[in-house]
Amino acid sequence: MSIEIKGISKSYGTFQALRDVELEIPTGELVALLGPSGSGKTTLLRLIAGLEGADQGQVFFNGEDNTDRDVRERGVGFVFQHYALFRHMNIFENIAFGLKVRPRKVRLGKAEIREKVSALLRLVQLDGLAHRYPSQLSGGQRQRVALARALAVEPKFLLLDEPFGALDAKVRQELRRWLRRLHEKLGLTIVFVTHDQEEALELADRVVVMNEGRVEQVGSPQEVYSNPANPFVYSFLGRVNFFRGRVDNGKVKLGEAEFDVDWAAETNNQPAVGYVRPHDVEVSRSPKNPRSVLSELCYIYDLGSVIRLELRRKDTGEILEAEVSRHRFAELAPRPADTLYVTLQHVAFYINGQLIRG
Numbered sequence: 001m002s003i004e005i006k007g008i009s010k011s012y013g014t015f016q017a018l019r020d021v022e023l024e025i026p027t028g029e030l031v032a033l034l035g036p037s038g039s040g041k042t043t044l045l046r047l048i049a050g051l052e053g054a055d056q057g058q059v060f061f062n063g064e065d066n067t068d069r070d071v072r073e074r075g076v077g078f079v080f081q082h083y084a085l086f087r088h089m090n091i092f093e094n095i096a097f098g099l100k101v102r103p104r105k106v107r108l109g110k111a112e113i114r115e116k117v118s119a120l121l122r123l124v125q126l127d128g129l130a131h132r133y134p135s136q137l138s139g140g141q142r143q144r145v146a147l148a149r150a151l152a153v154e155p156k157f158l159l160l161d162e163p164f165g166a167l168d169a170k171v172r173q174e175l176r177r178w179l180r181r182l183h184e185k186l187g188l189t190i191v192f193v194t195h196d197q198e199e200a201l202e203l204a205d206r207v208v209v210m211n212e213g214r215v216e217q218v219g220s221p222q223e224v225y226s227n228p229a230n231p232f233v234y235s236f237l238g239r240v241n242f243f244r245g246r247v248d249n250g251k252v253k254l255g256e257a258e259f260d261v262d263w264a265a266e267t268n269n270q271p272a273v274g275y276v277r278p279h280d281v282e283v284s285r286s287p288k289n290p291r292s293v294l295s296e297l298c299y300i301y302d303l304g305s306v307i308r309l310e311l312r313r314k315d316t317g318e319i320l321e322a323e324v325s326r327h328r329f330a331e332l333a334p335r336p337a338d339t340l341y342v343t344l345q346h347v348a349f350y351i352n353g354q355l356i357r358g
């Protein structure tokens with residue numbers, strides 16, 4: 001089932017939570033709504049579900065207008081951050097609930113319900129725990145029950161609001177892999193909300209980056225990470241250094257470093273900002289090229305797989321971060337207060353709100 005959002009706006013009193021949102025989610029995709037707290041992710045999810053009405057705009061499922069349909073008619077499955085399982089029902093009863101409350105005419109027989117719940121328990125890898133109560137399960141297991149319960153009624157698609165938000169890092173990691181496999185197996189359209197960029201990049205086929213009620217960019221994890229549409233997306237997805245400078249005669253000057261850019265001459269002497277990921281900052285004992293600038297090493301952070309170096313540029317006094325491999329770190333053998341050269345690679349420049357690759 002595909003989902004199409006057309007020109008959706010939503011206000012709470014004078015506060016505008018969504019601003020003219022346009023979005024297309026093709027059938028069978030696993031899509032992340034990613035953004036900082038308050039960016040409108042949950043509001044958008046609730047609008048798709050029919051739990052919230054829009055002030056303006058429309059919601060289509062498979063090309064059919066669902067804007068005025070209520071939540072029960074939309075046939076969606078949800079899972080929220082705080083697994084709202086029924087505490088007084090065991091796991092079997094929790095999963096069977098949606099099937100048992102169906103109108104008599106369309107309700108399955110007892111044996112069929114039992115069979116279906118058993119199949120779902122196998123799917124979420126909890127067979128054998130059917131008679132336990134929610135309090136006897138771990139947080140990760142409870143979330144899997146919540147997913148099985150949502151899937152029981154064969155929803156047209158699944159909407160997940162920070163489904164792993166309340167779990168610890170290791171369980172989150174396991175559940176992400178598990179959800180990815182489940183999605184591959186079922187081929188169901190799944191939209192999930194997260195504020196965790198790593199979760200979005202790792203799990204989703206497509207990432208919708210939101211900020212202040214707007215969609216800033218939609219793309220594959222690779223696209224949004226490597227080709228951010230604007231400075232917000234750049235800073236939100238991963239760590240980034242930014243340097244203020246000016247563009248003049250087709251060159252951007254960031255401190256003493258000069259970069260050639262493809263920029264029209266009539267807008268000379270404009271402010272420009274250069275963005276560089278920490279792994280694109282090369283650190284060396286001698287200059288690599290005329291753009292290499294001297295910096296003082298302030299701190300060393302050992303992150304396990306890489307080493308993060310915090311440096312202060314001598315030319316501008318700006319602080320920057322570099323990430324180097326353990327191997328490179330051993331070669332350099334730097335110590336705090338050492339003077340090193342940094343060379344910025346793959347710089348993205350924003351001039352007058354436009355992205356220019358260096």
Ligand SMILES: Nc1ncnc2c1ncn2[C@@H]1O[C@H](COP(=O)(O)OP(=O)(O)OP(=O)(O)O)[C@@H](O)[C@H]1O
Nearest residue numbers: 012015017035036037038039040041042043044195
């Ligand atoms: N029922 C409501 N009444 C008033 N304001 C609301 C209501 N629901 C949401 N908001 C406001 O709308 C904005 C967007 O909220 P929303 O929950 O969609 O954000 P979010 O991106 O999901 O954030 P979070 O990650 O913190 O859940 C927030 O500023 C929030 O305070």
